[in-house]
Amino acid sequence: MTDDPRNFARLYLSLGMAVLPVHAPVVLAGGTRCSCGKADCRQPGKHPVARLVPHGLKNASKDPTTVDGWFSAGRYNIGIATGSISGIVALDIDPRHAGDEALARLEEKYGQLPVTWRFLTGGGGEHILFRHPKDRKIANSAGALGRGIDLRGDGGYIVAPPSLHICGRSYAISVDHHLDEVPLSDLPSWLSELLGTPARRKDGAKARPRDWRAHVVRRYAEGARNDAIVRLAGHLLRARVDPRVCLSLLASWNKEHCAPPLDDEEVVVTVRSIAAREVARRGYRHAD
Ligand SMILES: [Zn+2]
Known part of the structure; x- marks a missing residue:
């Protein structure tokens, strides 16, 4: 060309x-x-x-x-x-x-x-x-x-x-x-979450309940742990779970499902940033 x-x-x-x-x-x-x-x-x-x-x-x-x-x-x-x-x-x-x-x-x-x-x-x-x-x-x-x-x-x-x-x-x-x-x-799903947009499957459909069931029972190795927590935090916060409840759940989930677990501080920072974006998104979309 x-x-x-x-x-x-x-x-x-x-x-x-x-x-x-x-x-x-x-x-x-x-x-x-x-x-x-x-x-x-x-x-x-x-x-x-x-x-x-x-x-x-x-x-x-x-x-x-x-x-x-x-x-x-x-x-x-x-x-x-x-x-x-x-x-x-x-x-x-x-x-x-x-x-x-x-x-x-x-x-x-x-x-x-x-x-x-x-x-x-x-x-x-x-x-x-x-x-x-x-x-x-x-x-x-x-x-x-x-x-x-x-x-x-x-x-x-x-x-x-x-x-x-x-x-x-x-x-x-x-x-x-x-x-x-x-x-x-x-x-990528983590980028989508950071931008305040929900994760979608590759075929463009919204993640279904059974996708989340599979997501939550898996174990995640280095390189996949942050993405897994970002997606779960987004899922919970969009369902209006209180951010502190979300943090507490994910802090325990991290110890069980991430190998090795992320530092607690990292989980806190991740959940906080997704929560801030979720709040901003609700403001933007009015009474969503
Ligand atoms: Zn010019």
Whole structure:
């Protein structure tokens, strides 16, 4: 695939994503500036082209003719609208703010992220894409999962390959996580819980009572323990079990079913963070 943005746009469209034209850096004698022309542009190479999409993200399109027209009109960067419109959510890992270290800590605690689509950003970071869970909104957030990790969900967008970053490097599809070669993964259950969305089975159905019965009697080894506790805490708290009761139950469950058991303090921190998110979720969904 050449680095013609139209080829990439067609690939994204073929996978059900909506795209939009975004300004690109332009190299001039006096240095690099944003194609919007403003010398003091605050988001060089990252904001929608107002001339083509006056309503920004709202004008993101899946129509091949419209999209082809945009990227034939000039050399622009490509934005992909995230959220249910494109069926994706993206983790935006920024190593300049230690996002790579924060991600490594999450993976150490909850288990490795599944293989899924990944874009390398021109700024040295990474966009890790997951399937949107469809049954609810995924809010955009900055730093909620850890410093340097942003989440792009409904109402957000990412700058995508082969866009050019202001530093001069191009965004690229990660060769071993290519859209043509690996499947788009569902959100791992622990990540889904941390985002305040309930765990779903791989086939997209909600976990059934007998899945929970199987889940609660198993034993969990290192690498799977945190995920198991996160899921159970989410299950109990969504059923309106008092957080302190939940903590007490899971503290005992940990000793019985985790080999070796997690530190008590870790169970406390996990249950507290899920409880805080559950409270926030109830506020958001009103009287749920
Ligand atoms: Zn600009």
